Amino acid sequence: MTERLSDTARDTILAPLLANGWKMTEGRDAITKTFVFEDFVEAFSWMTRAAFWAEKWNHHPEWTNVYKTVEVVLTTHDVDGLSSLDAKLARKFDAL
Numbered sequence: 001m002t003e004r005l006s007d008t009a010r011d012t013i014l015a016p017l018l019a020n021g022w023k024m025t026e027g028r029d030a031i032t033k034t035f036v037f038e039d040f041v042e043a044f045s046w047m048t049r050a051a052f053w054a055e056k057w058n059h060h061p062e063w064t065n066v067y068k069t070v071e072v073v074l075t076t077h078d079v080d081g082l083s084s085l086d087a088k089l090a091r092k093f094d095a096l
């Protein structure tokens, strides 16, 4: 069963993400990052790769795409907050 990240877990698990462009989302227990690509096709190609990982891990982003920019919000709806799944998907998104 997925659980919300504990305070101590947050320090260790979120720190590297926050150092790599992720930010805490205003008003939500979530993390947000804006990815900017060369053009729309690059952005959408990345979203397609990201979508396959989200589906494989059954953990899905909240995201918006405008032209070459993709804004991603990660949170775990089942626990109404951040879980290790969000950190895992964020690390994967950063590596794509």
Ligand SMILES: C[C@H](O)[C@H](O)[C@H]1CNC2=NC(N)=NC(=O)C2=N1
Binding pocket: 058, 059, 060, 061, 074, 075, 076, 077, 078, 079
């Ligand atoms: C039924 C399905 O397994 C659940 O709704 C999964 C799907 N993807 C999910 N994605 C996210 N971000 N949070 C969830 O709690 C979640 N739950």
